[in-house]
Amino acid sequence: MTEPETTASGPQPDDTRTADRYDVVIAGASLAGCAAAILLARRGVRVALLERRSDPEAYKVLCTHAITACAYPVLDELGLVPALEKAGAVRNEARWYTRWGWIEPKAAPGGPELPYAYNVRRSTLDPLIRSHAARTPGVELLLGHKVTGLLQEGGRTAGVRVTTPGGGERELRARLVVGADGKDSAVAGYAGIPVRRHENARFGYLAHYRNLPLPGGVGQAWFLEPDMAYSFPNDDGVTVLAVLPDKKHLPAFREDLEGSFEAFVRALPEAPPIDSAERVSKIIGTVDYPLLTREPTAPGIALVGDAALTGDPLWGVGCGWALQTAHWLAGAVAPAAAGRGDLDRSLAAYARTHRRRLRPHQQLAADFARSRPFNPVERLMFAAAARDEGAARHMYLFASRLIGPLGFLNPVAVAKAAAVNLRHRFSPAGRPARPAGSPG
Known part of the structure; x- marks a missing residue:
């Protein structure tokens, strides 16, 4: 067995058997994988970060290139905010056209600015976070390493088989294997994790x-x-x-x-x-981009980013969710992954958080992916947001995934939206301008 090929600097272990054993192996060195590697390593976990492509500057091409505001705390914890600002990333304010006019969220007078994250091209973002991961003590970035199978031990995954840049094969053992390898996740496939497909x-x-x-x-x-x-x-x-x-x-x-x-x-x-x-x-x-949902864990396995849940690109949530799921995973499993706790219990905690935070958003997105007009509740909320600054701010929090569907459609918010639309309906300006089919 040969010594691990790695881009990490510094001396490599003399004992090659030790060098091929890690606490965590992560397949995929894009946003979710790099963020998980950094956050786990900072918590004392030894990580092998695998990337099937050999070019450290490789990046995802088909992407909205947007990071929703829900992920700003993760960017901050990773220490990437100054680098993103220096690279010219654009704070992602937005306005949205509807049949009732433009929704233009603005900060409340005298209140704090609206939360934000960044729009930044993946050709800038991916190499930036990958180099950050490679410099993190405890992370070994292995470029050109493609997962070809999983190692099983005692009914659970205990590592991966990979091909190396030179065409050789290696086995990397770990307590936990993380699939951060996108919507067509090889890790999920080899593990036999079922996928639920919502047509777009x-x-x-x-x-x-x-x-x-x-x-x-x-x-x-x-x-x-x-x-x-x-x-x-x-x-x-x-x-x-x-x-x-x-x-x-x-x-x-x-x-x-x-x-x-x-x-x-x-x-x-x-x-x-x-x-x-x-x-x-x-x-x-x-021409075909279905919404995919998988269980985020299996014995010895965790999925992050698109590997666990692939959303509809029209909402631009993929990058933000990649960072958030990496953060939730690191917070839940780091001690156990380093051998200081119950890994199965930690994975169960991660899975609960993942399902609670993202499944409701995915259910709404899957319904809207049927390419339908707004339903009555959506008409109510979007019409109000086009007419009222408070409703527009509420819409912005939901679009930024800072609140979930239940928070967005809470009784107080729905009542306020109805009041806004009633006022508009009976105002002199509202009556002649009301589009046919609007809620008022």
Whole structure:
């Protein structure tokens, strides 16, 4: 058995058997995997961080490139906020178009600023967090290492089999294997963890533009019922522009992708002026992106990020949830992963947190992925948010995943939304302008 290949600096152990035994092996050195590795290692856990790609600058291409505000505390704990600010990451304020007008969340007069995180291209973010992980004591970043199977011992996973950059094979043993390897997780597949698939009746394409002005310099989203679109300003003056139409539009897009994409954008209310901007990427996307849900744990295994739950890209929550799930996992299992507690009990605690915090959001997203118009409750809340600053702030907290569906639809918030819409309905300005089918 050979000495582990690693990008970590410093001397390597002489005993190769010890070198191939870790507390935790993490498959996938993107956002979730790197965040989990850093947070576990800081808690005294020895981590092997595997990445199947050999290039340390590799990054995910198909992404919203947005980190929701719910993940800001994780970025802060990781120590990445100064580096992101220096790299030009854009604080992700936003406004949303609806049939009732624009929802434009603003801080309350005299109150604190709205919570935020960042829009930042993955070509900037992924290498940044990966290099941060590689410099963390206790983390060994193993590039070019692909998981080819799991090791079993006593009815539980006890490590992984991998291929190395030179074509060799290794076995890495650990108390815990973490699947941070995306929606098509090899770890979940080898473990036989079932996946629940929610079909997505929309498809999506995006492109990057330079010098694309947006009102107020903030992100925008269009709820066109059922079609969707968004534009997010990112680092280095680049804006990500995405369209997510109903699949009934797919034949036209397949016949003329560039023409259909640009026509869709030009038809948006207050459309971004793409004709005066420079497109600096290809138009990329996917025609089938289902929402996937797996149990986040199995004996000796934990899943984080998209491996456990893949959301609808129209909500831009994937990056934030990747960071949050890594944080929840590290907080729950670190002592046990280092041999100082009951690992199964710790994994159960992580699973409870994961299900409680994310499943309700996923259930709503799966329902909306059927590409339907707003339902009556959504009409109530979105109409109020377009008409009232307090309702807009409440909507912002939900969109940022700082409150869950129950918090968003609590009785007080629903009553306030109804009152806003009633006032609008009976106001002189509201009566003639009320769109047909609106809740008032």
